[in-house]
Amino acid sequence: MRCPKCHNQDDKVIDSRISRDGGSIRRRRECLGCGTRFTTYEHVEQADLLVLKRNEAREPFDREKLIRSFTKACEKRPVSLETLHGAAEEIATDLAASGQREIPSRLVGLKVMDKLHSIDPVAYVRYASVYREFQDVGEFIHEIASMEHRVPASVVHPELFAPG
Template structure:
């Protein structure tokens, strides 16, 4: 590892500990030339998942894009960034666990919807309205009625009302 202060290539590890629920290792290092201390992170390198879009174009899976969509849906709502970060991490982990190389964008959208449903009902409605491209107020009203009916009839909320 190269020292960020002087550029020397030799250092010693002072401390190592797991972080982010065991998915990475945080290491404190000290440069053997100048004594500068810095932190590095070691992550598991996964095979790249490709997203198959509606128009059949393919692009790399982008965690930040997923997170941005959730942040937009939760704008001015009492939802912390930690909740959204954790939800994005869970979605990415599920996608890597369930798929080898390619994944349809519709599956990603459904996973985001599932997470938002458990986090905030308003954010859920916002996201679904964009995801399903609502054209009028009646579509919002219909979704809200389904949510009310769903909550009354399925208190354990096993199935989402958009299904």
């Protein structure tokens, strides 16, 4: 595995740990060139899972993209990378277990929101507000609304709590 710092290809594994659900293995590695330690995750390939977008386009389900969404939503929040990888892993496992080959992107978005909701309320609201802009109103908003009652109102509607 190439070192993220010096790009050396030689490393040694210093720790391997299997995730709680058995769906992935996390390895701590040390670069033999510069001594940098980094982490890799090993998963079963779920390449046959497709995401059906609103414009009817299909794209392969991309776990890395999911992790990027999580990372962006949790920017500067006290959430570990490990937690985000775990959440992405759980979503991937759920989707694979659903037996559906094509997954509506809306469903993926809702699963992300559901995870973020239990991880960090601020990240949840960030994600939900960005996501909502790209969606039609209707059923989707209804689903969000039913989730929002679980978040403190001061987080969802900070303007209502602003002084003055």
